[in-house]
Amino acid sequence: MKIKNIVLCGAMALGAISGVNAAEHEIRFDGFPDFDSSLKVILPDFEKQTNIHVDYLMNNHGDHHTKLTTNLATGSGAGDVIVVDVEKIGPFVASGGLVNLSEKYNADQYQSLFAPYAWAQGKGADGGMYGIPVDLGPGVMYYRNDIFEKYGIDAKAAIKDWDSYIAAGEKLKKNNIQLIASAADVAQAIIYTTVPEGEGLYFDKDGKSVVTSERFVKAFTVAKKIRDKGLDGRILAWSNEWYEGFRNGTFATQLSGAWLLGHLNNWIAPETKGKWRVSHLPDGIYGSWGGSFLSIPKQSTKQDDAWALIKYMTTNRDIQLKSFAKIAAFPSNITTYDDPLFQQGVEFLGGQKARLVFAEVAKNIKPVKPAKGDHVARSIILENALMEVLDEGKDIKTALAEAERLIKRRTRSH
Template identity: 80%
Template sequence: MNLKMLTLSSAIIFGLASTANAADADIRFDGFPDFDSSLKVLLPDFEKKTGIKVDYLMNNHGDHHTKLTTNLATGSGAGDVIVVDVEKIGPFVASGGLVNLSEKYGVDKYQDRFAAYAWAQGKGADGGMYGIPVDLGPGVMYYRTDIFEKEGVKVDAAITDWDAYIALGKKLKKDNIFLIASAADVAQAIIFTTVPEGEGLYFDKEGNSVVTSERFVKAFTVAKTIRDNGLDARITAWSNEWYEGFRNGTFATQLSGAWLLGHLKNWIAPDTSGSWAVSNLPDGIYGSWGGSFLSIPKQSKNPDQAWALIEYMTTNPDSQLTAFATIAAFPSNITTYDDALFDQPIEFLGGQKARQVFAEVAKNIKPVQPGKGDHVARSIILENALMQVLDEGKDIKEALAEAERLIKRRTRNM
């Protein structure tokens, strides 16, 4: 769901939540917040229909995936059903520790029910499905309607292209309002949403790095322009300052996935209800900002019961819509998109029928095949090279060339 680049950091306190005593449970679901909120609503019906009792373990996003990496490597300790973020699905599938759901449960019969790009991401090199998409992250721009109205800005004009978006930032700066929390989010948006056909996020179909291409140069250039003009608040996502920024109107826009709505509404900034709306991303781009998959580790002693839960949470339209209404986890199941829920106004977003915007974005996202080295490249590009450019003034092409050398070295034996 999230995230998604979205990611929940250690700012969220580790917690264990269970629907039954672990000793009484038939299977365990391992995930990260806000999955526990949706499970509280979904599991009573599931348990009543199937007789399968489910316990669930929630860790913050980073710790959850670190734990799973160890679990899959050692062959023990994982739940029967695990949530895998889109950023991790490639390497987790490549690890060999997940059940081939196509082979064991014939899941390919469900392919037409899911967004094509998300279904492709759950596949392995052998064509089998190892992760069923449970939610998507259509990328949108959240913006403060009160600030836009005060500034006399029309959102459509502000997102025409990146120049218009930057011009908005310069206008806001005069009133001591930042355009966005971090310029890095803009770079991420461009990198993730302008992938040429036949390429992955960081590698081409032959596995060669593409991080010195024009897509990355443009992403870094736009982000650096925002930073150099003092238009971003230089606030890291999922920090206390980030939460306060949403609550206090420190920044006027935030690029993120549909799932952010649930976090804003439920715990980050509930008191700002009515002050937000969403639009398409700037520059006419469409892309995914996060998303989650459900998988079964080979170490599970109860794979059939685990599959029953995955099937219930993904192929059942009612379950998908319940999660959407509860935590704004956008459905991966496209058969839900004609439901009346999509036409309902969202109070937190000032009555906007924002689910229609999410659906439009989801329908326009093109498939991008994940690569097994994506997590390595992402860390090098977004956490190292980009920060060197934004924080230290390093030359963009030099930073990307150095990043490519590191990526080649660290993925050589993958």
């Protein structure tokens, strides 16, 4: 756990606040890396403008959300501003522990500034806004350009469809290079990006499970083909082996969100600068891969100051662009997309104008409404059923049918 404090000169703060206890203007921001890199850049100006001091507490992604689940359930221990990953926004909103920002701060007046699909994800069943999108995760494929060139693989041809992606993998395998860290990432890409209109990720508009549908069968089938042909490294994301794979060129592609660029460049594999490029996802699919929201827990006693920080980080065009430049957190604020920054080459990606790729993907993502049971369904599908198919050779339709029964039982849906 890492706690970071940024404090203004006490005398200056007290003078500006004129008699109000300075402690009343201190708030805490709870998040996960690489938000700390971004906050270092943007907070000094915010503090100067507002006289609101911001402490921040960073935990790794999983621990952060586990802690927040407990904080919201018990009504204590959460920061004043919390970061919520897109995968958790549905259940966190449904928990009842977050402030309705539409009701309290008329947040809907800012709706036109944001990507429509992300705005929809931050809403509750009552139509109120509970999480303001702070960054998006346009889905892309990162690939090792040096490896592709060495073995005569054309990136555009490789992403034409899943068969051509697999064919590229077979060429790489002959040279002892894996196509991707884990075949599971391919299944996740298909599940996340081919949602029919009116459906959620795992449930239809009436809350009925859709996990035995063709979308899931296809996702599992393509992933199994990659595993059966020995084209993936069976490497879990966010493991030491994963980091080493990026550094050593163990695998040649990774499907992820725009935000991975910040991690690769800032700490995972800075020494591979210039070797990577990005492309669209294979098979002509567009989709979101991650994304974050800022919310205020009801338990916060500094809600007005918390809202001031959320507004600053999301509605302020320049601040969104600063975060984008620092940690590749793709702006949720669509007024940024005509900025010259998008035309600049990205040094880590060999000078490629990658932000234009991210922007094109972001503009083509369709809204997918989150559901209360998403996190339950996700763990059953991606962590249990998919692994049984990939690791144990379980029949795909059997695994999905069993997963659906479990989802119904765990979410009491019918």
